[in-house]
Amino acid sequence: MKKMITVILLGIAIFTFAFSSPALAADAAGGAKVFSANCASCHAGGKNLVKAEKSLKKDALEKYGLYSAEAIVAQVTNGKGAMPAFGKRLKSEQIENVAAYVLSQADKEWK
Secondary structure: OHHHHHHHHHHHHHHHHHHOOOOOOOOHHHHHHHHHHHOHHHHHHHOOOOOOOOOOOHHHHHHOOOOOHHHHHHHHHHOEOOEOOOOOOOOHHHHHHHHHHHHHHHHOOOO
16 A cells, blocks of 8 residues: 555656746846846946956856856845845846846857
């Protein structure tokens, strides 16, 4: 009886995960708009006008441990060094969208 219940529960779990809708991916196009309005004054074209070496280019993001959505979200939310925190000005969804945009642009070398 225990085996049968275990098999049924396992089947339900597999069915649930197989047919549940995946988490919505961040919207890079929406992130471009937010980036343009809030970030481009310092980071136009993936550059960094305050500290040139800390650009948003892929190699710099990797060098400074920021080449992931989670790391970018944390940086934008909390700020660090010369970068201000945007966690109170932007919604978390907007910040996630900015992270998606930054990563997509970094992968395209900001072209």
